[in-house]
Amino acid sequence: MSGDLSTVTRVLYPGSFDPVHNGHIEIIETAASLFDEVIVAAMVNTTKDGVFQLDDREEMLTVSVAHLSNVRVKMFSGLVVDLAQEEDADFIVKGLRAVSDFENELQMAQMNNAASGIHTLFIPSASRSSFLASKFIRDFARWGGDISAMVPEPVAIKLKEQFG
């Protein structure tokens, strides 16, 4: 039922979420307000060196979106298009922070569309979140910086455990 807006619309929001930060939460909350069901998937990005295991990232996501009743979290190791098919998702949703995100995101959207016909919808991040990036949060936390205003509380605790 891909793209059929007359019925329940289920979207898939994939990402590394290593870790999830407030910019991601904002996109998830927006998607949850626009669509009937949102599946957030912690996935493997082979181009990035991460810190947290997939199950830790899933756990942090799960507690961080517990206030949203139409959001489900899972982890998946494989192609986004395969997960979208498995979950019968109508659209992929991605957040865009800046023009610099666009080139890569556009290419992924086109690749996924060519592979399976699924479309990607982009949600622009609000200016208050547009500087947030997991790699900077990891770096700040690693060197003792205060990231408590940038991530959900359980993530701040987990980062403290990880980096001391």
Ligand code: PNS
């Ligand atoms: O948060 P990120 O790192 O920007 O998310 C990128 C992610 C995980 C969505 C991307 O790397 C991805 O889709 N990985 C799964 C494997 C896949 O489908 N690769 C083809 C992308 S065109």
